[in-house]
Amino acid sequence: MNKSVEIKNLDLEFGAVKVLQNLNLDIGKGEFLVLLGSSGCGKSTLLNCIAGLLDVTAGQIHINDKNVTWAEPSERGIGMVFQSYALYPQMNVEGNLSFGLKNAKLPKDEIAKRIKRASEILQIEPLLKRKPAALSGGQRQRVAIGRALVRDVDVFLFDEPLSNLDAKLRADLRVEIKRLHQNLGNTMVYVTHDQIEAMTLADRIAIMRGGQIMQLDSPEEIYGRPVNKYVAGFIGSPSMNFLEGRIEGDVFLVGDLAIPLAGYEFASGNAVSGEASLGIRPEHVVTGELVGNAPFQIDIDVSLIEPTGSDTLVDCEVAGHPFRVRMDGQAKIKVGERLRLGLDLSKASLFDKTSELRL
Amino acid sequence: MVDITSSQLSGPQGPKPRKALSRRNILLYGTLFVVTVYYALPLYVMIVTSLKGMPEIRLGNIFSPPVEVTFEPWVKAWAQACTGLTCDGLSTGFWNSVRITIPSVILSIVIASVNGYALANWKFKGADAFFTILIFGAFIPYQVMLYPIVIMLREIGLYGSLTGLVIVHTIFGMPILTLLFRNYFTSLPEELFKAARVDGAGFWGIYFRIMVPMSLPIFTVAMILQVTGIWNDFLFGVVYTRPESYPMTVSLNNIVNSTQGVKEYNVNMAATIITGLVPLTIYFVSGKLFVRGIAAGAVKG
Amino acid sequence: MADARPSQLFRNKSAKIAAIPMIVTALFVFVGGTAWTIVYSFTKSGLLPRLKWVGLDQYERLWSTKRWIVSIENLMIYGLSMLVLVFVIGFILAALIDQKIRFENTIRTVILYPYALSFVVTGLVWQWILNPEFGIESIVRSWGWESFAFDPLYNADIAIFGVLIAGLWQGSGLVMVLMLAGLRGIDQEVWKAARVDGIPAWKTYIFIVIPMMRPVFITTLVLVVTGIVKIYDLIVAQTGGGPGISTEVPAKYVYDMMFQANNLGQGFAASTMMLLTVALVVIPWAFLEFGGSKKRG
Numbered sequence: 001m002n003k004s005v006e007i008k009n010l011d012l013e014f015g016a017v018k019v020l021q022n023l024n025l026d027i028g029k030g031e032f033l034v035l036l037g038s039s040g041c042g043k044s045t046l047l048n049c050i051a052g053l054l055d056v057t058a059g060q061i062h063i064n065d066k067n068v069t070w071a072e073p074s075e076r077g078i079g080m081v082f083q084s085y086a087l088y089p090q091m092n093v094e095g096n097l098s099f100g101l102k103n104a105k106l107p108k109d110e111i112a113k114r115i116k117r118a119s120e121i122l123q124i125e126p127l128l129k130r131k132p133a134a135l136s137g138g139q140r141q142r143v144a145i146g147r148a149l150v151r152d153v154d155v156f157l158f159d160e161p162l163s164n165l166d167a168k169l170r171a172d173l174r175v176e177i178k179r180l181h182q183n184l185g186n187t188m189v190y191v192t193h194d195q196i197e198a199m200t201l202a203d204r205i206a207i208m209r210g211g212q213i214m215q216l217d218s219p220e221e222i223y224g225r226p227v228n229k230y231v232a233g234f235i236g237s238p239s240m241n242f243l244e245g246r247i248e249g250d251v252f253l254v255g256d257l258a259i260p261l262a263g264y265e266f267a268s269g270n271a272v273s274g275e276a277s278l279g280i281r282p283e284h285v286v287t288g289e290l291v292g293n294a295p296f297q298i299d300i301d302v303s304l305i306e307p308t309g310s311d312t313l314v315d316c317e318v319a320g321h322p323f324r325v326r327m328d329g330q331a332k333i334k335v336g337e338r339l340r341l342g343l344d345l346s347k348a349s350l351f352d353k354t355s356e357l358r359l
Numbered sequence: 360m361v362d363i364t365s366s367q368l369s370g371p372q373g374p375k376p377r378k379a380l381s382r383r384n385i386l387l388y389g390t391l392f393v394v395t396v397y398y399a400l401p402l403y404v405m406i407v408t409s410l411k412g413m414p415e416i417r418l419g420n421i422f423s424p425p426v427e428v429t430f431e432p433w434v435k436a437w438a439q440a441c442t443g444l445t446c447d448g449l450s451t452g453f454w455n456s457v458r459i460t461i462p463s464v465i466l467s468i469v470i471a472s473v474n475g476y477a478l479a480n481w482k483f484k485g486a487d488a489f490f491t492i493l494i495f496g497a498f499i500p501y502q503v504m505l506y507p508i509v510i511m512l513r514e515i516g517l518y519g520s521l522t523g524l525v526i527v528h529t530i531f532g533m534p535i536l537t538l539l540f541r542n543y544f545t546s547l548p549e550e551l552f553k554a555a556r557v558d559g560a561g562f563w564g565i566y567f568r569i570m571v572p573m574s575l576p577i578f579t580v581a582m583i584l585q586v587t588g589i590w591n592d593f594l595f596g597v598v599y600t601r602p603e604s605y606p607m608t609v610s611l612n613n614i615v616n617s618t619q620g621v622k623e624y625n626v627n628m629a630a631t632i633i634t635g636l637v638p639l640t641i642y643f644v645s646g647k648l649f650v651r652g653i654a655a656g657a658v659k660g
Numbered sequence: 661m662a663d664a665r666p667s668q669l670f671r672n673k674s675a676k677i678a679a680i681p682m683i684v685t686a687l688f689v690f691v692g693g694t695a696w697t698i699v700y701s702f703t704k705s706g707l708l709p710r711l712k713w714v715g716l717d718q719y720e721r722l723w724s725t726k727r728w729i730v731s732i733e734n735l736m737i738y739g740l741s742m743l744v745l746v747f748v749i750g751f752i753l754a755a756l757i758d759q760k761i762r763f764e765n766t767i768r769t770v771i772l773y774p775y776a777l778s779f780v781v782t783g784l785v786w787q788w789i790l791n792p793e794f795g796i797e798s799i800v801r802s803w804g805w806e807s808f809a810f811d812p813l814y815n816a817d818i819a820i821f822g823v824l825i826a827g828l829w830q831g832s833g834l835v836m837v838l839m840l841a842g843l844r845g846i847d848q849e850v851w852k853a854a855r856v857d858g859i860p861a862w863k864t865y866i867f868i869v870i871p872m873m874r875p876v877f878i879t880t881l882v883l884v885v886t887g888i889v890k891i892y893d894l895i896v897a898q899t900g901g902g903p904g905i906s907t908e909v910p911a912k913y914v915y916d917m918m919f920q921a922n923n924l925g926q927g928f929a930a931s932t933m934m935l936l937t938v939a940l941v942v943i944p945w946a947f948l949e950f951g952g953s954k955k956r957g
Contacts, residue, residue, distance in 0.1 A: 053553050074559030086550035090572040099568070100558030147554070159550075391756055395770045401785045401829065402773070408788065420799045421789065473678040481675035489679065489686045496690030498886050498942045502914040502931040506700075506709070506924065507693035530685050537682060562674030591778030593893035598919065608780045612897050615784050628788060635781040642776035646769070649776065650837055 002029040003065070004155060004187040005050060010059035012042075012049060012211075019045050020211045023059070027189060029154075032181050034198040035191045037208035038234070043191045046208070047157050050189060051080050063155055074103070076155075079148025083160040085140040087132035093143050094128045097150050111150075118149040121180070138169045145180070158190040162197065174200060195235055199223070207231050225349070229356040232279050232349050238313060240349070241323045243278040247271070247350065247359075252278050255319030259296050263346035267358050275353035278345075282313065282326040286342030294342025302337045314339065409433060409629035416624050432623070436630035440623075442613035449630050451603075452610030456590055456637075458521055459606055463528035464585040468578065471533055475540025476566055480552050490537070497534035505598055512599065519601045527595050532588065536581055543577040544570060576648070583645050584652040587638040607634050694935065701928035709924055718929035728930065731908040734820050735937075738909070739888045741824055742831070746884060747877075749828065750835025755865065757836070758843045768840075772833035779830065783897030786826035787813060813899055816906035823898055823907055830894075831887065835880055842876030843869065878945060885941045889934055910934050 005027040012020040020042050027033045035043040048054040050061060052073035060069045068076045087096050094115060101111045119125045122142045132140055141161060148156050161177075162170045178201055181188055192198055198205050199219045206216045215227045226232035232240050245254030250271065252259045259278070266272065286294045300323070304315035307329065314325045314333060318341075325341060333339065350359040404421050409432050411425040419426075438448040445451075478486055508527060509518060517523035547570070555565045571578075596606035605613075611634045615627045642649050701719070704712040722728050753771060757764055774782060789795045792811035800808040812822030846869055854864040870877070892911035899907040910930055918927035 048553075051553070051557060053556060072559070073553075073557045078557065080554065080557045082550040082554060084548050084550050086548060086554035088551065088555070088569055099555070099560070103559035103564065147558070387756060387759060387761065391761065391767055394753065395767050398771050398774065398829065398833070401789060404789055405785055416794065420802060421791075421794050422799065470681045474682045477675035477678040481672055481678075483672045483675055483679075486675075486679060489683050492686040492690055493682055495942070495946070496686060498882070498938055499690060499694055500886075500890055500911070500931065500934040500938055502890075502911055502927075503697050503935045504689060504693040505914070505931070506918055506927065507696045508689065510709070511688070529681075530689055533682065533685050562678075587776055591780075593778065593780050593896070594915075598915075608778050608893070611784070612780050615787075616897065616900060624788060624794070627784065631781050631784045635777045638776040638778070639773065642773055643769070646765075650768075650772070 003027070004029045004031065004063070005189065006060075006062040007046075007050070008060040008062070010046075010049065010061065011057045012045060012054065013057045018211060020049070020056075023211070023213065025206065025213065025216070027187060030185045030187055032178075032188045032190065032201055032203045034202035034205045035189065035208055036193070036195060036198040036205050036234075038193060041208040042211040043193075043208045044159055045211075047159055047189060047191045050076075050155075051078055051157050052076050074100070077153045078155045078157055079151040079153045080157040080159065081141070081144045081148050081161045083163050085132070085144045085164070087140055087143055087147075089132055092129050092131050093124065093135070093146075096132070096143055097128075097146050100147065100151055114150040114152060118146045121149065121183075122146050137165050138173060141165065141173060145177070154186055156186050156188045158188065158192075160192055161190075163192070163194070170194075170197075177201065195237065199235075207234065224347070225358065226279075227358050229277060229279070229351040232351065236281055238282050238324050238326070240279045240281050241318075241321070243280070243319060243321050243323075244275075244353070245278060245319070246275050247273045249273065252276070252345075252350070254278065254321070257298065257319050259343060259345065261345055261350075262295060263344065264348060264350065265346075266350075272359055276359060277351045277353060277356075279349040279351065280343060280345075281347070282324045284344065284347045285325045286344065287325060287327050287339065288331070291340050291342040294344050296343045296345075297340055298343070299338055299340050302333055302335055302339055305333060305335060405628050405632050405635075409436075409625055409632055411625050413623060413625060429625075432625035432629040433633070435623070435626045436614070436633055440614045440626055440630060441619065442610055442617060449607060449610055449614065449633055452605055452607035453633070455521070455600075455604050455610075456607040459524055459528070459596070460586060460589045462521075463525045463532070463589050464582060466525060467529040467532040467536055467585055468581050470529060471536030471581070472540045472571075472574075472578070473566065474533075475537045475542075476544050476570055477562075478537070478541045479544035479547075480549075480565070480570075481562060490541070493534050493537060501531070501594060505594075509598070518599065519604075521600065521604055524595060524599045524604075524606075527599055528585075528589050528592070531595070532585055536585070539581055539584075540574075540577065543574060547573060579645070580648050580652040583641055583649050586641055587649075590637050697928050698932050698935075701925065701932045703925055703928075705924035705928065707922040707924070714925070718925045719933075722926060722929045722933070725926075727905050727908055728910075728913055730905050731910045731913050734907060734909055735889070735891075738820055738824055738827070738891070739885070741821075742827055742888055743881075743884060745824075745828055746832050746835050747880075749832045750880075751839050751870075753832070753836040754839035754843055757840060768837070771836055774830045775833045777830065779891075779893035780897040782826050782830045783823075783894045783899075786822070786829070787898045790822050790825070814903060816903045819899060819903060819906045823894060826898055827891070827894060831884070835884065838876060838880045838883075839873070842873040845876070846872055878949065882942065882945050886938055889938050910937075 003026050005025070007023060007025040010020055010023040011018070023046065025046075035046060037043045045054065049056050050063075052068065052071060052075075056069060060067055062068065063076050063078065066077075073080075088099065091099065097115045097118060098111050101114065106114075115128070119128060122145060124139065124142050124146060127135060127139060127143070132143070135143065141164075144161070158177075162173055165173065174197055177188075177190075181201075190197075190201060202219055204216060205219055205222050207214045207222065209230060215222055215231050217225075217227075222231065222235055226235060229242070233242070243252075243254045245252055247253075247261065250261050252261055261271070291297055298318065300316040300318060302314055302316055306313040306315070310329045312327045312329055312331055312333070314327055316323050316325065316339070325339075327333070351357060352359055400422075407424050408416065408421060410428045410430070411419075412427060412429050412431070415426060436448055437450055437453075439446055440448045477483075478490055508530075512518040512523040512526070517526065551569060552565060555569050560568060590606075591608060592606065593608040593612070596609045600606070600609075611630050614630050700709050700711075702713055702715060703710060704714045704717070757768060761767070790797075790811070790813050792798065792814055797808060797810045800810070812818045812825070850868060850872070851864065854868060859868075890911060891909055892915065895901060895907055895909050895912055901908045901912055910933065914927045914931045914934065917923045917930060
């Protein structure tokens with residue numbers, strides 16, 4: 001893979017606080033990489049380091065095979081889109097788009113050409129003479145993307161660009177960013193705390209926690225085979241159910257249940273034994289007519305129902321652990337009803353009790 | 360189904376009755392009326408006294424409106440009133456104050472705004488330490504620094520000159536103005552600053568192209584604060600200038616409190632009003648911004 | 661590798677240049693000037709500063725000078741009365757104005773305008789109003805109350821209260837504005853909750869609202885106290901320190917010693933005492949405000 005951004009042994013400290021620790025990350029040319037994590041995990045900090053808006057404490061950053069660790073933000077060949085849009089309020093849209101180009105002392109006709117192209121791509125031509133205050137949230141974010149676009153750079157940095165928009169607009173712009181990436185083929189580094197955005201947009205997702213990357217993989221891998229319990233619990237909504245028990249031979253013992261491990265692929269290839277957590281996603285629990293096909297079945301009492309329209313979430317207890325199941329929205333169930341669940345461990349995850357790593 | 364239309368309403372319904380002349384309202388507006396009159400009274404007394412002739416003052420009371428309106432006291436206060444030795448009224452002091460205030464306001468605002476911007480957006484090591492000293496400096500009584508500044512100004516040959524006084528006003532305006540600008544620039548979204556850096560703008564580029572155009576209200580507030588503050592200054596004027604370049608407040612005091620001659624109360628009050636006219640005009644015109652300016656000192660950073 | 665890194669000194673160069681006036685002011689004027697004055701307060705400086713050490717002589721002389729003692733007494737009387745009254749008046753006015761009244765802007769404007777005037781103007785107006793020949797005293801007497809006496813500026817015993825009246829008139833608007841801002845800054849839901857709980861308004865003010873306004877009170881306190889210590893122009897304009905020495909204040913003592921009596925050493929010692937007074941208020945405040953803020957987050 002051709003590398004577009006390389007981060008080598010990056011450290012960042014604010015006083016005594018280590019925000020990023022010995023971080024390594026390679027981003028391929030044309031890749032869409034999403035940095036995902038809860039607030040304070042260092043994802044935005046990492047993006048600001050790549051942009052050159054924060055001085056790193058140690059390590060190197062290369063963009064397009066050039067060491068830019070100490071370069072000014074404008075000299076790094078990046079464009080950046082911010083959460084609050086960060087449009088210059090006193091300039092109109094055209095002024096916003098051209099500000100960087102004027103600073104770079106580009107000839108006038110070149111500036112005009114680039115603005116024309118960017119505004120065509122983003123369909124903001126009718127807005128060029130307007131001030132940001134006269135734009136809607138979605139239009140502002142489009143202009144903000146345009147400002148990165150006119151810079152004609154290889155790497156786009158997005159810092160939670162959709163977080164300030166309402167749900168519907170967010171979904172629309174998400175699609176547009178994905179289309180933009182498909183058409184332009186630029187490298188894009190995208191910071192978000194929204195896992196739907198991450199799953200839908202990313203070629204690869206880097207899940208961050210405490211200034212370190214927990215897992216860097218394709219969305220499918222991260223969803224299907226999380227490397228540790230944190231990632232497993234973080235990805236997926238509603239989140240994964242965990243049953244604390246122990247592996248003995250080819251069964252997982254929890255309470256008085258013995259769940260057969262047949263079909264589970266151990267990370268090391270060989271079965272292990274000992275204390276462990278079994279993680280099962282609510283959507284991977286079988287209910288209804290197909291229950292009979294599942295290798296393990298159990299009857300539970302429904303304690304709470306949350307209909308969401310398309311799905312219905314059912315709360316219950318399995319071997320003393322709270323447990324959620326995702327059922328079809330059409331399913332007719334009542335609180336207190338008895339329900340038969342089927343568990344298939346081929347889609348489940350097992351984590352070591354102490355190290356919390358995938359088994 | 361409940362049949363709404365047929366249900367009978369009884370007991371309290373509709374808007375609650377209110378008495379316009381409740382005891383609470385009489386008390387409230389009565390108190391506020393008395394207070395307002397009390398605060399307004401001195402201004403009224405100044406105006407009516409300045410429009411009376413001396414004979415009328417000696418006869419009547421200070422609150423009664425003038426029977427015969429005369430502008431002579433104003434003319435005299437402006438052009439002829441005596442300050443000890445010279446008798447050219449307040450006009451000299453007025454123009455001195457203008458020549459002190461304008462450059463002081465401009466210089467102090469330019470320095471403080473650039474400095475506040477550096478503190479808000481371009482922090483460097485040690486910047487906060489100096490800023491803390493500066494803020495604590497605002498609490499040091501001026502008297503402590505009066506003489507050292509006399510020496511410093513004497514060393515650079517500016518003691519007694521208007522330039523020297525301008526420097527003094529810039530120095531003592533710096534803490535509050537820097538705080539004002541730093542807080543304002545900090546309150547602007549940081550991402551704007553980041554976006555401008557990605558766009559390749561430097562320290563001055565961001566200041567002039569992004570920050571200043573966004574900050575006109577705070578510049579106005581700073582201007583109001585400084586114009587009134589510097590215009591009203593007395594201590595620095597009397598310490599750092601010579602009699603021929605005394606600002607208006609000092610001339611006013613010398614006119615009114617001069618021991619020579621007969622006391623002309625109407626001229627004194629005319630002079631007092633004329634001196635208060637500049638800050639009063641600014642106050643009544645600027646309204647809310649003035650309030651924002653003085654509150655800025657109390658809002659902690 | 662290491663040589664490619666831009667020098668730390670020249671990084672952020674423009675910001676450092678922009679901060680030069682601040683650095684010079686902070687170091688040379690505020691720190692340097694203050695230190696200089698303190699050092700020279702231990703010398704026998706007269707017409708010119710001289711480094712001839714006399715230990716605490718200047719302070720001994722200062723505290724055995726009647727005029728200085730009167731100045732300090734006046735500052736105490738004026739300061740304490742001013743402090744209490746300006747807060748009471750300022751808060752009550754703010755609370756009244758906060759009752760969703762009509763003409764709020766007009767009333768606020770009238771109460772605050774004296775603050776826009778200089779102390780010289782303030783002092784001269786009140787000198788005129790309190791003039792016993794023409795002012796309040798003569799008017800009340802003309803109404804028939806012949807024995808009425810109100811001549812604070814001519815009666816050494818109460819002259820400082822004449823100054824206080826002017827000071828309150830000038831400064832209470834500021835406190836009112838700050839208090840009003842504090843009241844407006846309080847979440848309206850607190851009032852709703854108190855109303856639902858049936859708590860009377862005065863109790864809500866004393867037990868809920870005022871404690872919530874602690875930061876505003878403290879910053880106002882610091883502003884008022886530093887203002888009181890600096891009081892100078894008002895005295896010069898209104899009474900000139902008289903009658904006799906009955907309205908002398910420390911700031912005037914300093915000025916007169918330095919620039920009229922050619923007794924710099926006394927001026928330095930007196931101004932150092934003023935600094936000490938302010939420090940007694942500001943340092944505990946700074947400690948509470950900034951030292952304690954780490955715990956509160």
